[in-house]
Amino acid sequence: LVTGAGRNQTTLPGLRRDLTSILTAFSPRSKERPAELAHEGELDILIATDCISEGQNLQDCDWLINYDIHWNPVRIIQRFGRIDRIGSTNTRIQLVNFWPNMELEEYINLEQRVSGRMVLLDISATGEENIIEQQSGNQMNDLEYRRKQLLKLQETVIDLEDLSSGVAITDLTLTDFRIDLAEYARAHPGRLETMPLGCCAITTSIDADIAPGV
Template sequence: YENLADKVKRLYGLNSALVTGGSTPNKTTMKGVVVNDMSDILTNFSPISKGRDQINLNATEEIDLLIATDTISEGQNLQDADYLINYDIHWNPVRVIQRFGRIDRIGSRNKQIQLVNFWPNVDLDTYLNLEQRVKGRMVMLNTAATGEDDLLNIKSNKEMNDLKYRKKQLEQLQTQVIDL
């Protein structure tokens, strides 16, 4: 936020906001927003899904760029957004799915929604083995789920419906030993 907010406002006229659940205070470049109220910031970031017109906030602008911690990863409808960037991949793939689920929701007016994951550099990844742990847990999740929630292998499940996936799972269980 400190590196982007002023530049994005100055060059593109876009409002930014920061929402955290920790000791860092919430911030925004949008005038008239109660910054210590996460709800006010999120309503101005996703005004359609949050029903801003019904609340009568009298806002004419929107927050275009939201930088947030996991404090908004559950229980928030933010489907006005169409692009999510994860730069800190959680070791539990369900948390990654929850993050994406904030914007990939029924009622979204977006024709396309994108998710971008930034993995740690090789040295840090060797230390943490994060990518392998997340992918391993996604395999476990896929074994018990539909496979449509696998955000790490979107190309492989793009046209897969639940019935096809279950058939593939059964065939795989008959011919392979899956190391979980």
């Protein structure tokens, strides 16, 4: 169990309860655990909060279950990205979503009701406590878009490319790309260094002798 608040738990005897130790025992291959630490054993099931939804390599795992559905469908895809990664040896990777025991429309409207209560709180307060209202320009205006994306996600597993329209830059980070690049560099030593300059660069060549696409 990983909470991100220092209250991690494990049933594996002798295993330290810090985040790194638990994640390494859960995915020892992707975490490159030294052979001398193999005696620490392995964890088969990991329960965690969103504290590990970004920047973690857990591709030893082949099954991810979402017990909550985030307002932003991109966050769900980001969680899936922890196990659907380069280097996975699994023949099949599955994502399972547990949808709330209510109509999706009612679930989406929860955020609107919470926002309404925060507005009521503003009447007797300074207004600084209304975090939702402060973020309304970024979040509350796209509820209809989120609703459509969640409906789509409820019917089928979508790729990140399917979410290209309406994805804000704040929805994504470069952490995953840096990790993938570092893994590729380790697996193919010297490959990047021997590539010609400008290889795959999306730019106009200043050398007239070089044909387009080269």
